[in-house]
Amino acid sequence: MTAPAQVGPSPVGGGPAVFQDRDELLADVGDRIRAERRARGWTQEQLGQRSNMSRQAIKRLENGASTMPLLSLADVCEALGMSMSDLLSEQWQMPTLPPRRRGVTGVLSPRMAAVLRVAASGISLTQVAEQLGMPRPVVSSRLSEAYRVLGVADLPRDERRAAAVRVAEARGLFNTGCEVDAA
Missing domain, CATH: 1.10.260.40 (lambda repressor-like DNA-binding domains)
Structure with a gap:
């Protein structure tokens, strides 16, 4: 007798990741x-x-x-x-970038800060885009840039947003200017 086929991720880990958004x-x-x-x-x-x-x-x-x-x-x-x-894979790691890191300036632009501020509530990117009146691909791009600038882009997907918010709050980015320490 064979075991019934299992659909979806394994209950003990492994298997495909479930993406709600x-x-x-x-x-x-x-x-x-x-x-x-x-x-x-x-x-x-x-x-x-x-x-x-x-x-x-x-x-x-x-x-x-x-x-x-x-x-x-x-x-x-x-x-x-x-x-x-x-x-x-969930085990994917951010590769080491070559010495020239174009695009990482140590500054969180006002638009990146605005997207991160709204995304901090945990709503979907589509809802963030609607709230800000921006196209969803632009929201996605700005949030990805913010992750890189804040140094959290290499974290697992389900941890990145919360970590970016913590870093931005710790650096006062939601209350004052948008500059961050260059890493």
Whole structure:
């Protein structure tokens, strides 16, 4: 006799992660692809060429603004030299960036601070976008940038937002200016 098939994640850990907010999932996958690309020192255009996609498609993917067919994700992972299971794993770790860290300036822009302030309540990215009157992909991109600037982008997806809020509160970003200590 065989055991009944189990659907969904294992009750004792393992199995696929359950994502309640698809916008968060898109943003997370985009952040991971961006981090892997930057760790290799590649531009969006270079990754696009290696995966037979346009630079614009890579940009939309990294910003969480686009879903992609499974085979396209496989092409991106192959170009990065990694498996899809490694990219999507809960054990994925932020790769070490090359010495030049363009885009990490140590400053949280007013827009990043506004998005983080509203996202601090725990609502979905779609709801944050509605409250701020911004497109959802822009909200996702600004929140991802805030995570990088605040030094929490390498934390697991379900811990990042709370950690970013703690860092921003500790540095007084919700009450005063938006500068943070350069790390």
